[in-house]
Amino acid sequence: MSNDAILLDLADGLARVTLNRPDRLNAVDPAAIARWREIGELVASRDDVRAVLLDASGRAFCAGGDLRAMSELAAATAADADATGRAVTGGAAITALADEIHAGHRAFRDSGVPIVAAVQGIVAGGGLGFMLVADVIVASEAAAFQSGYADVGLTPDCGVSWLLPEAVGQRRALELTLTSRRLSAAEALDWGLVTEVVAPDAVADRALEIANGWLAGASGAFGQAKRLVRAAAERSFADALDDEARTIGEAFDTPEAQARIAAFTRR
Template sequence: MTDTVSLSVTAGVATITLRRPDRLNALDVCTRHALLDTLTEVASDEDARVVVLTGTGRAFCVGQDLAAVEELERAEETVAGTYNPIAQLLSEMPQVVIGAVNGLAVGAGLGLTLACDLRIAARSASFSCAFSKVALVPDTSVSWHLVRELGHARAMELALSSRALSASEALAMGLLNEVVADEDLVLRVGELADTLASGPALSQRLTKRAFRSAPTMTLAESLALEARHQGQAARHPDHVEGRTAFTEKRPARFS
């Protein structure tokens, strides 16, 4: 890891933390490469059953570090080379990813939030597309997620206005799963991560794969994928344990 991104893996939960609080966790090239390397490492770690992505200080992430002017002069290369792979990996890595949004999530920081499978925010967190404020366009999968989750009109309004959404507004719009008091964020995310980490890993991974694939599939393709996944899950020892635990009226102990 580097000074700007840290990783800890405890009891099946991999916590990845952005650590540039003095820059509101803005993403310069070193931080982006460190984040991408860390995500790649975690994706192949069998001990990591659940991933938590969060930040330090008063921001989750405010996106591109605008002080890195040379990166913006090569914007297509910058986005294609680092931002796109980060968004792609968050979507495709096998583990469920929880976004623990501790503060500002702006620009590409909004993209990181939306790329997570589950999103829990502190009450003081806020969200903004913000790209148009500096005459840029949404990246880091923001356009993909906002259109699908909000529809064309609302997505366009947020992108063009760059207005900030409070955590409660984002929750009401369906962009978050939960909002908690600032002081409860770590505890609540920890509880959820621990619950998932003790659950049936294969079932969770196949569910993520099916749900991530669904928007680009026909009904017939989705049905076929569900059948294949159900075959895999039913043959796994976790299913036998789950079925036995249900019959014996006890909590399941998944492998």
């Protein structure tokens, strides 16, 4: 296994992105955050990437931010500020980290590429945001989900304050962020937090099956459908209709659509 905090494998149109700090439950430190942004921006910029599979090494998907690494960074920043007389706090360093990781989240979420996540074990704190940048989420029956921010005196990051209500509704999002509630995989499915739940040993294969289905299909249409649905919450119905009209017209003229329409009409 590579020592890279996050792995990237690009092959035949599929970008496989693997959180790779299993000894820390894939909690992200500054190196992982920089790598996440780098990979997100790379994937979003490449025309040959037609599907993304997001998974994780070890027994957990992601426990959010590595509090030990965050504390060490904040302490070093504050000490440096004291030594130089600059008005910089440890919290300012954490804000800078959050800005960097959020750039990666924006790149993945706003990309015209469908994303499937394979989720096992615990998903906590910012790990919810990593999971929710995916469009389809396959979870293990053994997975568990919680916020945990308030337990350590922190507030949501990684888009959780936006992505979580989008997925489960405001009332349930408030329950998760304001209490220590932990959801089982079955509860997460019932709430709409994940797409489907499978046996632990089936998670990887099922996620890959979904990604391969996108690769074998009209991948351009999948990407545009993702973009239309993801943008819905941020604009008016009229703007959505106008965008749909332009997009379906452009899709109609693509070789992918023409071949499939011809095959359909010959049935």
